[in-house]
Amino acid sequence: MKNGKPIVAILLSLVLCMSGMVGLAESAQEPVTLRVMWCQGTNASGLEETIEQMLSEQYPHISVEWEITTWEDLPSKMQQYMQSGMPDVVIAKSQDANNYGGYGVWADLSDTDYIGNVLESCLGGVTIDGKILGMPYIGTYGGVYYNREIFEQNNITIPTTTEEFKAVCETLKAAGITPIATHWLDSWFLGWELAIVSGGELMSTSLTWGDEFRDGQRNAEDPDFKASVEMMEYIHQNTWEDTYSVEQTTCDARFVQGQAAMQMDGSWVASNYAMLNPDFDYGLFPFPNTNGDGCLNMEPNDSFFKSATTENHEAADAFLSMMASPEMASAWSQYVGESSLIKGATSFATPAQSDIGHYAGIGLSRDQNAITNQLPYNEFWGEVANDFTEYINGDIAIDVLYQRANDRRSVCGE
Numbered sequence: 001m002k003n004g005k006p007i008v009a010i011l012l013s014l015v016l017c018m019s020g021m022v023g024l025a026e027s028a029q030e031p032v033t034l035r036v037m038w039c040q041g042t043n044a045s046g047l048e049e050t051i052e053q054m055l056s057e058q059y060p061h062i063s064v065e066w067e068i069t070t071w072e073d074l075p076s077k078m079q080q081y082m083q084s085g086m087p088d089v090v091i092a093k094s095q096d097a098n099n100y101g102g103y104g105v106w107a108d109l110s111d112t113d114y115i116g117n118v119l120e121s122c123l124g125g126v127t128i129d130g131k132i133l134g135m136p137y138i139g140t141y142g143g144v145y146y147n148r149e150i151f152e153q154n155n156i157t158i159p160t161t162t163e164e165f166k167a168v169c170e171t172l173k174a175a176g177i178t179p180i181a182t183h184w185l186d187s188w189f190l191g192w193e194l195a196i197v198s199g200g201e202l203m204s205t206s207l208t209w210g211d212e213f214r215d216g217q218r219n220a221e222d223p224d225f226k227a228s229v230e231m232m233e234y235i236h237q238n239t240w241e242d243t244y245s246v247e248q249t250t251c252d253a254r255f256v257q258g259q260a261a262m263q264m265d266g267s268w269v270a271s272n273y274a275m276l277n278p279d280f281d282y283g284l285f286p287f288p289n290t291n292g293d294g295c296l297n298m299e300p301n302d303s304f305f306k307s308a309t310t311e312n313h314e315a316a317d318a319f320l321s322m323m324a325s326p327e328m329a330s331a332w333s334q335y336v337g338e339s340s341l342i343k344g345a346t347s348f349a350t351p352a353q354s355d356i357g358h359y360a361g362i363g364l365s366r367d368q369n370a371i372t373n374q375l376p377y378n379e380f381w382g383e384v385a386n387d388f389t390e391y392i393n394g395d396i397a398i399d400v401l402y403q404r405a406n407d408r409r410s411v412c413g414e
Contacts, residue, residue: 029061032315035087036064039071042248043268043336044302050331051323058322062315072188075378078105086307088316094300097126097133098373106133107306112317114324122300122341125369135320136300138332139339140266141284141356142196142368143296148281148351150177150261158285160292162231169238172261179238181260183251184389191377191385193235193264198228198381199371200287200294210374213409220405227290229388229401235264236392244389248272256280266299270350271337284352286364296359299368300341302332379411 038048048066055062067087069077074092078100081087086105090096097106108131109115115123115132126134150156154175159165169179184190202209205224212218219225239260240246246254252272255263263269264287273280286294304323306316322328329342339347339356359365375381387401 031061031063032312033063033065034089034312034315034319035067036089036091036319037067037069037077037081037087038091039074039093040068040091041268041302041336043271043338044332047332047335050335051328054328054331055319055322059315059318062318064319070188086309088307088310088312089319090305090307091302092305094122094125094134094136094303095369095372095377096303096305097128098369099376099378101128101131101133105305105308107308107310107313108133109135109306109320112320114317114321117324117326117329117342117344119341119343122367125300125367125373126303133305135304135324136341137304137323137329138300138302138336139341140268140299140301141296141339141352141365142192142266142299143264143284143286145255145263145265145269145282145284145352147255147258147261148283150258151283158283159288160286160294161288162227162290164292165288166234169234173238178240178260179262180235181251181255181263182235182239182243183246183248184243185245185247187385188382189248189265190389191382192266194228194232194385194388195372195375195377195381196264196297196368197231197235197287198225199297199366199368200289201225201228201231203295203366203371204289204291204293207370208374210371213375216409220402224290225405226402229398232388233392252276266297266301267338267350267352268301268336270348270352271335273350274337281351284355286359293364295364295366296356297368298360298365301338302336380405380408383408 048064052064055064071093074096082103082105100106110132115135118136122136122139123132126132126136154171156168156171159168172179182193201224206212209218236243249272251263252269253276254260256273256276273282284296286296288294304320306320310316324342326342326344329340329345333340333345333347337348337350372381384401384405387396387404390396391398391401
């Protein structure tokens with residue numbers, strides 16, 4: 001059972017009591033079934049029940065037909081539905097506003113009341129040509145999670161540059177401790193990690209590095225891109241030998257058990273950490289870069305999109321309005337163990353919360369869309385990650401990886 005379930009139940013009960021009058025008013029309306037496709041992470045599995053219960057009280061005439069999929073499968077699903085007809089609502093990532101906005105599949109949410117419930121700082125990545133095409137909902141903070149006890153016992157200070165990070169890893173190895181926990185069996189994670197490590201390096205050079213690369217002004221053989229690939233190789237040298245056989249939950253368990261001192265990941269790990277050991281004390285810092293100005297990676301993760309061609313506009317807006325309420329957003333945040341992007345919502349609390357506040361407060365937090373809107377995951381970072389695996393396995397030379405990356409200029413954004 002999820003660690004946040006008791007809190008979810010309390011919040012839900014309060015909402016249902018307040019929404020009873022609304023449910024009576026809506027009950028006479030014609031029944032509507034919304035098709036909702038959800039790229040669901042493992043930490044959200046089962047959350048459908050909470051949503052359905054709240055929906056039945058607030059809008060008893062609206063029901064949901066769920067299609068649960070993964071983000072990796074979204075491109076093929078979108079190709080299919082752009083031909084046959086889109087679901088009424090899609091729950092994906094905020095960067096999918098950019099990935100599919102050019103096809104005209106998303107409705108403009110700019111004039112809706114519920115979009116006003118979203119933190120303004122999160123709307124930039126879903127605003128395309130002046131239109132707000134998605135509703136960011138959950139924020140994932142990515143960086144290096146570290147075991148505070150191990151760091152204190154070995155007198156380790158937080159590194160800010162790649163050289164300092166390497167020194168930390170050498171100290172840990174000398175103490176017989178694996179420096180970095182990874183789970184590269186999850187191919188999506190390897191691509192995500194590559195994008196974060198590289199993004200921190202490249203955007204230290206230029207905030208528009210990806211656009212400049214696509215225009216031919218930057219090159220995969222430039223020192224900053226090479227430095228990021230070399231850091232990925234360094235991570236591989238300082239993690240478990242079986243990293244390509246380790247998946248998320250096993251990695252989280254090993255980290256909590258002290259089998260590694262650091263784990264580069266997103267805040268989706270928090271709920272797993274809490275279930276494994278509620279007393280586990282950990283912090284978070286940005287993955288270091290050459291210049292020492294690395295940022296926490298803030299990804300507006302779970303985001304809602306309404307089909308531009310839905311025949312159920314009113315029902316879809318009612319559904320999204322309910323989801324944008326602080327009560328529902330709080331319940332969702334507690335369930336998945338991540339930060340809510342809805343005003344007034346209560347976010348899941350973690351031992352790393354103070355670190356998130358610190359880095360955000362000094363300007364060292366960056367929206368992941370800043371890099372993935374320029375160089376999309378599916379068309380670039382995921383493919384470079386596949387090439388990286390081939391390189392690690394000795395199947396291609398490093399120069400081939402760089403050449404293939406350059407060859408992808410023409411397909412980014414297509």
